[in-house]
Amino acid sequence: MATFSVAKWLATAESSIVPELPPYAMLSALAERDDAMVDSSDAEVIEADVPRSHITNLPTLVALQEDERDEQQQALRRLLRAWCILRPDVGYSQGMNIIGALCLALVGSDEACAFTLFAAALTRLGPDYYASSPEPLAGFQRDADVLLELVCESVPALDPELAGEAASEVFDILRPWCCACFLPLWVGVLPVDCVLGVWELLFTPAAADQGDAPSICNVCVALAILSRCADRLLAAVRDGEDSGGGGFAAYPTLLHETRVAFSDPERLLRDARTLQPTAERLEAARSARCHARHYSLSQRVSRR
Numbered sequence: 157m158a159t160f161s162v163a164k165w166l167a168t169a170e171s172s173i174v175p176e177l178p179p180y181a182m183l184s185a186l187a188e189r190d191d192a193m194v195d196s197s198d199a200e201v202i203e204a205d206v207p208r209s210h211i212t213n214l215p216t217l218v219a220l221q222e223d224e225r226d227e228q229q230q231a232l233r234r235l236l237r238a239w240c241i242l243r244p245d246v247g248y249s250q251g252m253n254i255i256g257a258l259c260l261a262l263v264g265s266d267e268a269c270a271f272t273l274f275a276a277a278l279t280r281l282g283p284d285y286y287a288s289s290p291e292p293l294a295g296f297q298r299d300a301d302v303l304l305e306l307v308c309e310s311v312p313a314l315d316p317e318l319a320g321e322a323a324s325e326v327f328d329i330l331r332p333w334c335c336a337c338f339l340p341l342w343v344g345v346l347p348v349d350c351v352l353g354v355w356e357l358l359f360t361p362a363a364a365d366q367g368d369a370p371s372i373c374n375v376c377v378a379l380a381i382l383s384r385c386a387d388r389l390l391a392a393v394r395d396g397e398d399s400g401g402g403g404f405a406a407y408p409t410l411l412h413e414t415r416v417a418f419s420d421p422e423r424l425l426r427d428a429r430t431l432q433p434t435a436e437r438l439e440a441a442r443s444a445r446c447h448a449r450h451y452s453l454s455q456r457v458s459r460r
Contacts, residue, residue: 169276180268187237198248205253249286251339282370300334305441313386325403338374353421380427385413
């Protein structure tokens with residue numbers, strides 16, 4: 157079984173991703189105050205999400221939830237509120253609770269280390285990945301756009317020019333799938349060993365030609381999964397068409413295939429790295445999707 161070094165991730169986080177984090181003791185103390193500098197809407201959603209932050213396929217966390225549920229929830233609440241104090245420009249977004257729960261489990265509930273890991277993971281995705289303004293979840297939307305742009309060349313079986321209408325209908329379910337997988341960083345979607353493989357990719361220093369650009373691990377992992385299940389996904393779309401359910405009838409199949417596509421995280425890592433685009437191709441994909449989005453918007457406006 158593959159092993160990944162959380163200590164190495166923490167060292168990378170502290171040295172190059174979030175080297176100037178303020179002391180967690182200060183942030184957590186502020187987070188516990190009733191008048192904490194946390195937006196009221198963020199505080200409300202955190203309170204709702206913390207009790208349901210379960211990762212049922214991680215034995216150590218299950219045990220912690222059973223024996224020390226209140227303590228674990230208090231730690232997670234402090235961590236999430238501390239993040240909102242640190243980054244009020246980003247605030248809280250659903251999915252962060254699951255990421256935070258895994259961070260706490262990985263470091264034995266050492267809140268300070270968990271917070272460093274949590275802050276580094278979100279930072280590696282880019283400052284606007286979860287931000288609510290000026291464009292909500294702009295970084296996530298950019299990743300989803302890039303995936304849609306790269307699918308046809310990376311997974312030719314899903315090219316509508318080759319596979320016809322069934323492939324076009326697959327595209328209709330990819331964005332909601334991205335939302336379910338990218339925002340929680342695959343926690344609760346993939347087997348935990350494979351989630352750790354994704355995080356290994358996330359915390360791997362960027363290639364020289366990418367500089368400090370945000371990680372595109374989500375895109376690479378998504379391409380690896382789609383390349384493994386393309387044929388079964390197309391078959392599910394066609395079955396849905398026959399039964400009158402259309403392409404969206406294949407969404408449960410996509411979720412199932414996501415869970416079972418890889419049992420070996422090392423294989424997932426290899427495939428994801430193989431499918432990683434060059435910096436030039438990535439920039440071209442971003443530009444193409446940005447142009448397509450603006451063109452679509454202008455068309456809708458012109459029809460009004």
